[in-house]
Amino acid sequence: MTQAFRLFGDFAHRYDLHTPPDHYRDDHAFVLDEFRAAGARRILDVGCGTGVFVEKALTAGLDAHGIDAAPAMVAQAERRLGPGRAAVQAMEEIGGGPALDGICALSWVINYAANADAAIAILRRMYGVMAPGGRLLLQCAHAPNMRAAVFEDREPGADGTPDDVVFLFQFVPLGPDQVKARYVYAGKSAGELLWEEHALNIANAELLARLAGRVGFSGVRIYGSWRRDPLGGSVSAWVVADRGAAA
Numbered sequence: 001m002t003q004a005f006r007l008f009g010d011f012a013h014r015y016d017l018h019t020p021p022d023h024y025r026d027d028h029a030f031v032l033d034e035f036r037a038a039g040a041r042r043i044l045d046v047g048c049g050t051g052v053f054v055e056k057a058l059t060a061g062l063d064a065h066g067i068d069a070a071p072a073m074v075a076q077a078e079r080r081l082g083p084g085r086a087a088v089q090a091m092e093e094i095g096g097g098p099a100l101d102g103i104c105a106l107s108w109v110i111n112y113a114a115n116a117d118a119a120i121a122i123l124r125r126m127y128g129v130m131a132p133g134g135r136l137l138l139q140c141a142h143a144p145n146m147r148a149a150v151f152e153d154r155e156p157g158a159d160g161t162p163d164d165v166v167f168l169f170q171f172v173p174l175g176p177d178q179v180k181a182r183y184v185y186a187g188k189s190a191g192e193l194l195w196e197e198h199a200l201n202i203a204n205a206e207l208l209a210r211l212a213g214r215v216g217f218s219g220v221r222i223y224g225s226w227r228r229d230p231l232g233g234s235v236s237a238w239v240v241a242d243r244g245a246a247a
């Protein structure tokens with residue numbers, strides 16, 4: 001990982017508080033549905049964070065593993081999943097191991113690629129570890145639709161105190177494929193306050209889809225959301241592609 005973030009570091013144990021596992025249930029159901037449609041059995045969740053999706057995939061009967069560049073996030077994933085399911089590995093280092101039937105990267109992991117060249121290299125690695133017929137699902141930020149609005153989530157604290165955790169976020173478009181993401185986390189009863197900015201790159205679903213096509217993925221499609229609607233005004237899109245039979 002080229003950037004180190006406290007949200008994924010010394011605050012990793014707060015991740016599920018400000019971003020509760022249930023928030024993305026529709027996205028998770030969509031990914032499972034796509035994997036099922038592709039006949040996937042062995043899948044990899046890239047940037048698995050605290051392991052929420054890997055757990056759901058295991059429950060759904062898939063042989064699921066996760067990798068993440070942040071050791072503290074992997075530690076949280078291991079608490080959820082037990083040993084052997086999550087590993088510290090950057091997406092820039094994907095390689096080796098048995099062939100995969102599916103790869104997903106949820107909640108804008110791919111946008112931590114340094115630039116388009118880095119994204120192409122990552123996509124090549126993903127292609128290289130997939131079995132023919134495998135399916136790729138990337139959830140990505142889409143800068144052209146971002147308006148720098150400020151959003152606010154309030155969640156219970158660790159002891160259940162209502163509205164104890166406040167999470168503010170803002171996505172500032174810097175161009176057609178770059179975003180400055182600003183996050184503020186406050187844990188009131190714990191006396192914690194953290195703010196930081198993340199540079200999000202390749203933040204354009206159409207660009208990412210073109211790059212996926214360039215490395216050999218076929219049937220590349222873009223959805224505006226888990227509903228499989230067109231891109232429209234979405235700020236968080238899905239790029240779905242298949243690894244065809246020909247290398």
Ligand SMILES: C[S@@+](CC[C@H](N)C(=O)[O-])C[C@H]1O[C@@H](n2cnc3c(N)ncnc32)[C@H](O)[C@@H]1O
Pocket residue numbers: 001002008046047048049050052067068069070073089090091092105106107108109112113
């Ligand atoms: C917004 S979180 C999403 C976590 C998880 N996918 C989810 O949906 O809950 C982004 C994750 O990407 C990971 N990440 C960032 N850069 C990465 C990289 N180069 N390789 C692998 N993981 C990375 C971070 O450590 C963090 O866990």
